Amino acid sequence: MPIEALRTYFQGKLPLTEAQLSELERLFTPRHLARHEVLIRQGEASRYGAFVVRGCLRSFVTDDRQKEHILQFAPENWWISDQHSLVRHEPALFSIDALEDSEVLLFSGELYTYFQKFGPEFQTLFYQLLQNSLVAMQRRLIGVLSEPAEVRYQDFLHLYPTLAQRLPLRHVAAYLGITPESLSRIRGELARR
Amino acid sequence: MPIEALRTYFQGKLPLTEAQLSELERLFTPRHLARHEVLIRQGEASRYGAFVVRGCLRSFVTDDRQKEHILQFAPENWWISDQHSLVRHEPALFSIDALEDSEVLLFSGELYTYFQKFGPEFQTLFYQLLQNSLVAMQRRLIGVLSEPAEVRYQDFLHLYPTLAQRLPLRHVAAYLGITPESLSRIRGELARR
DNA sequence: CGTGGAGTTGAATACGATCAACACCGGTGG
DNA sequence: CCACCGGTGTTGATCGTATTCAACTCCACG
Numbered sequence: 274m275p276i277e278a279l280r281t282y283f284q285g286k287l288p289l290t291e292a293q294l295s296e297l298e299r300l301f302t303p304r305h306l307a308r309h310e311v312l313i314r315q316g317e318a319s320r321y322g323a324f325v326v327r328g329c330l331r332s333f334v335t336d337d338r339q340k341e342h343i344l345q346f347a348p349e350n351w352w353i354s355d356q357h358s359l360v361r362h363e364p365a366l367f368s369i370d371a372l373e374d375s376e377v378l379l380f381s382g383e384l385y386t387y388f389q390k391f392g393p394e395f396q397t398l399f400y401q402l403l404q405n406s407l408v409a410m411q412r413r414l415i416g417v418l419s420e421p422a423e424v425r426y427q428d429f430l431h432l433y434p435t436l437a438q439r440l441p442l443r444h445v446a447a448y449l450g451i452t453p454e455s456l457s458r459i460r461g462e463l464a465r466r
Numbered sequence: 467m468p469i470e471a472l473r474t475y476f477q478g479k480l481p482l483t484e485a486q487l488s489e490l491e492r493l494f495t496p497r498h499l500a501r502h503e504v505l506i507r508q509g510e511a512s513r514y515g516a517f518v519v520r521g522c523l524r525s526f527v528t529d530d531r532q533k534e535h536i537l538q539f540a541p542e543n544w545w546i547s548d549q550h551s552l553v554r555h556e557p558a559l560f561s562i563d564a565l566e567d568s569e570v571l572l573f574s575g576e577l578y579t580y581f582q583k584f585g586p587e588f589q590t591l592f593y594q595l596l597q598n599s600l601v602a603m604q605r606r607l608i609g610v611l612s613e614p615a616e617v618r619y620q621d622f623l624h625l626y627p628t629l630a631q632r633l634p635l636r637h638v639a640a641y642l643g644i645t646p647e648s649l650s651r652i653r654g655e656l657a658r659r
Numbered sequence: 660c661g662t663g664g665a666g667t668t669g670a671a672t673a674c675g676a677t678c679a680a681c682a683c684c685g686g687t688g689g
Numbered sequence: 690c691c692a693c694c695g696g697t698g699t700t701g702a703t704c705g706t707a708t709t710c711a712a713c714t715c716c717a718c719g
Binding site: 334336340342344356357360366367385388389393396397399400403404406407408410411412413414415417418419420450 | 527529533535537549550553559560578581582586589590592593596597599600601603604605606607608610611612613643
Binding site for chain 3: 634635636646647649650651653654
C-alpha cells in the first residue's frame with residue numbers, strides 16, 4: 274500500500290499515535306502518475322501537493338521562449354507542491370509533472386489547516402521542511418550567482434548521486450540553468466581527465 | 467521607542483492581547499547598528515535574527531574570490547536572519563550587516579520555541595512569512611536562470627522602487643548577480659532611450 | 660586642497676548560447 | 690529481419706552577454 278510509505282516517513286520523525294496516523298491518512302489520496310503526466314499547470318490554481326512514494330516528479334517554469342527551468346526534483350520520500358498557490362488559491366507559479374511512472378499521495382491545501390490539530394510538533398516539522406526548502410533554494414541561488422556551470426554540475430552529482438543516472442541529461446541541464454549542449458561539453462571535458 | 471514598531475507590525479496582522487504583546491516584547495532586544503556593522507558572520511553560529519525598525523540590513527555571502535553576493539535586503543519592517551543557523555546552532559551560511567545606520571530588534575533562536583505558546587495563529591503567521599521568503603527566493607532563481615541582466619534590473623526597480631535610490635549601485639549589482647560595471651552599462655543603455 | 664570611494668567608459672577576453680550536423684539507440688511496423 | 694523513426698546526446702562554428710582590467714571623472718569629506 275502506498276499509504277504505508279507515509280506512516281514510515283512520519284514514524285521516523287514524530288511520535289504520533291495510531292489514531293493520529295489514521296486521521297492523517299485520510300488527508301491523502303493515493304494516485305498513479307504516468308510518465309509526462311501533469312499534476313499542476315503553471316498559471317492555474319493548484320489543487321494538490323504530492324508526497325512521492327515511488328518515481329520522480331519535478332517542478333518547473335516555462336519561460337516566454339519556451340525554455341524550461343527546473344526548480345526541484347522530487348524522488349521517493351520528497352514533498353513537492355506550489356504551496357503559495359495551494360494555500361491561497363492563486364495561480365501556480367510553476368508546473369509539476371512526472372518524469373517517471375510514479376506513485377504519489379496527494380494532499381490539498383487543507384492539510385495546512387490540520388497542522389494545528391496535530392499539535393505543535395507537527396507544525397514544527399512542517400516549518401522545518403519549509404526551512405530546508407528555503408536553505409536549498411538559497412544555496413542554489415548562491416551557486417548560480419557565484420559558480421561556473423562545471424562546478425555546479427559537480428555539486429549536483431555530489432548532492433544527488435542517483436538522480437544524474439536516472440534522469441535524461443536535458444533535465445539536469447534545465448536544473449543547472451544551462452543548455453544540454455553545454456552540459457554535454459562539460460561532461461566531455463570532465464571525462465577527458 | 468523602537469519596540470513600538472513591533473506592536474504596530476503585529477497589530478496589523480494578529481489579534482494579540484496586551485499581555486501577549488508585552489510578553490512578546492521581552493523576546494526582543496533593541497539595538498543600534500552603525501553603517502557597516504556586522505551582525506552575523508558567515509561560518510560562525512549566529513546568535514540573533516533581526517527585525518528592522520529603521521535603516522537597512524543585507525544578508526550576503528562572500529565567495530572564494532572575495533566577491534559578495536546579496537541574498538536579501540531588509541529595510542524597515544522586514545525580518546532578516548540565518549534561520550537555519552539560528553535554530554540549529556550551526557555555522558551561518560551567510561553574513562548579515564548594516565548598509566545604513568539602523569535600529570533593529572534582535573531575537574534569539576528561542577523565538578521559535580515561543581511560537582507554540584502564542585497560539586496557532588502566531589505559528590501560522592511565521593509559517594507564511596517563511597513561505598513568502600521561499601517564493602521570493604524561487605522567483606529570483608527563475609529570474610537568474612531565464613532573464614538577462616537588463617530585465618532583472620528593471621524587475622528590481624519595479625519591486626523595490628525606493629531601494630535603488632537609497633543604496634550604492636554596487637550593492638544592487640551584487641544582488642542582481644552582475645558586476646558594477648555591467649550594471650553601469652545597463653543603466654547607461656536604458657537612460658539613452 | 661587632496662584623497663579615496665563610487666560610478667562610468669573602453670578594449671580585450673571568457674563562458675555559455677545558438678544553430679546545425681551527425682551518431683547512437685530502442686521501438687515500431689512493413 | 691530489417692528499414693525507419695524520434696528522442697537523446699555529442700561535436701563543431703559562430704555569436705552575444707557579461708567579465709576583467711584599466712583609466713578616468715566626479716564628489717563628499719577630511
